[in-house]
Amino acid sequence: MASPKKLQGLVAATITPMTSDGKINCSVIEQYVDYLVINQGVKNVFVNGTTGEGLSLSTEERKQLAEAWVTKGKDKLDHVIIHVGALSLPETKELVRERIFPFLCLSIKYDCLLSLPLSDALVAFLQEVASEAPDTPFYYYHIPPLTGVKIRVEELLDGITEQIPTFQGVKFSDTDLLDFAQCVNKYQEKFVLLYGVDEQLLSALVVGASGAVGSTYNYLGKQYNVMLEAFAKQDLELAQQCQVHPLHLLIIFSFVCLGFGVAQIKEVMTFASGIVMGPPRLPLLRASQDFIEKANAKLKSV
Numbered sequence: 001m002a003s004p005k006k007l008q009g010l011v012a013a014t015i016t017p018m019t020s021d022g023k024i025n026c027s028v029i030e031q032y033v034d035y036l037v038i039n040q041g042v043k044n045v046f047v048n049g050t051t052g053e054g055l056s057l058s059t060e061e062r063k064q065l066a067e068a069w070v071t072k073g074k075d076k077l078d079h080v081i082i083h084v085g086a087l088s089l090p091e092t093k094e095l096v097r098e099r100i101f102p103f104l105c106l107s108i109k110y111d112c113l114l115s116l117p118l119s120d121a122l123v124a125f126l127q128e129v130a131s132e133a134p135d136t137p138f139y140y141y142h143i144p145p146l147t148g149v150k151i152r153v154e155e156l157l158d159g160i161t162e163q164i165p166t167f168q169g170v171k172f173s174d175t176d177l178l179d180f181a182q183c184v185n186k187y188q189e190k191f192v193l194l195y196g197v198d199e200q201l202l203s204a205l206v207v208g209a210s211g212a213v214g215s216t217y218n219y220l221g222k223q224y225n226v227m228l229e230a231f232a233k234q235d236l237e238l239a240q241q242c243q244v245h246p247l248h249l250l251i252i253f254s255f256v257c258l259g260f261g262v263a264q265i266k267e268v269m270t271f272a273s274g275i276v277m278g279p280p281r282l283p284l285l286r287a288s289q290d291f292i293e294k295a296n297a298k299l300k301s302v
C-alpha cells in the first residue's frame with residue numbers, strides 16, 4: 001500500500017491547462033510533466049487542487065485530468081497526488097473510486113451548522129471517503145483560509161490511523177507554525193507532513209517540514225530546490241537568500257499589488273514554461289493586460 005519512495009521535497013500544485021474556449025486541454029500534459037521534471041527539478045504533483053481550479057471542474061473532467069497526469073507521469077514523476085475534495089460527498093466518492101489514482105488528498109468545506117463537534121464531523125467525513133479506497137494512501141488537506149475548518153491538526157492526528165488505516169499525511173496550508181511544529185515533533189516518523197505556504201517554506205523547514213506543496217513550485221521549483229539543498233547543508237545564509245529570491249519577491253509583489261490568484265498564475269506559468277495554460281474558468285476572470293505586461297516585464301528582468 002505505502003509507496004516505496006517516501007514523499008519528500010517539492011510538489012507542484014498543477015495548473016489546469018485550458019483551450020481558449022474554456023475546455024480542459026490534456027494534450028499539453030506530457031509537455032508539462034517534462035517541463036516540471038527537466039526545467040524545474042520537480043518530480044511530484046498535486047492535481048485538481050485550488051491552483052488546478054478543481055472545484056470549477058466537472059467530476060468527469062477531474063477524472064480525465066487525473067488520468068492524464070498518472071499516465072503521462074508514469075516513469076517520470078515520483079508521486080501523483082489527486083485532490084478529491086468536492087462540494088458533495090457522492091462526487092468525492094465517485095472520484096475516490098477511480099482506483100488508478102495512486103494517492104488521494106481531501107479537503108472539506110465545513111458547514112458551520114453541522115451539529116457534531118467539528119473534529120468528530122471531520123473524522124467521520126474523512127473516514128467515509130477513505131474507506132472507498134482501502135488500498136490508497138490518504139492525505140488530509142488543511143487549508144483553513146479557504147475551507148473554514150479551523151482545527152488543530154495535531155489533535156486530528158492523535159489516533160487517526162485507528163480510524164483511517166490508510167492515513168498517510170497532511171498538506172498543511174496554514175501559517176500556524178506552532179501547530180505544524182507540534183505535528184512534526186510527534187509524527188514525523190509516521191506521517192508525511194507537507195507544508196503549503198510557499199512564502200514561508202524556510203520557516204517550516206526549520207521546524208522540520210520534509211516537503212512542500214504549492215503553486216509557485218511550477219515555475220520557481222529550481223530556486224526552491226536550491227533552498228532545500230542549502231538548508232540540508234546548513235547554509236542558512238543561502239537558504240535565506242533563496243526564500244527572498246527576486247523571482248519569489250515578484251510573486252509576492254504580484255500578490256499584493258497586482259491582484260494575484262489562479263488567473264495570474266496561469267499567465268506567469270505560460271510565460272515561464274512556454275506552455276499555453278489558457279484562460280481560467282468563470283467565475284475567475286482572465287488576468288488583465290496590464291498584469292500580463294507588468295508581470296512579463298518583471299519576469300524578463302530577473
Ligand SMILES: CC(=O)N[C@H](C=O)[C@@H](O)[C@H](O)[C@H](O)CO
Pocket residue numbers: 013050051143173196197198199213214215216255
Ligand atoms: C491558497 C493557496 O492556493 N495556497 C497554495 C497552497 O496551498 C500556495 O501554494 C499559494 O498559492 C502560494 O503560497 C502563493 O501564495
Ligand SMILES: CC(=O)C(=O)O
Pocket residue numbers: 013014046049050051052196213214215
Ligand atoms: C496550492 C495548492 O496546493 C492547491 O492548488 O490546492
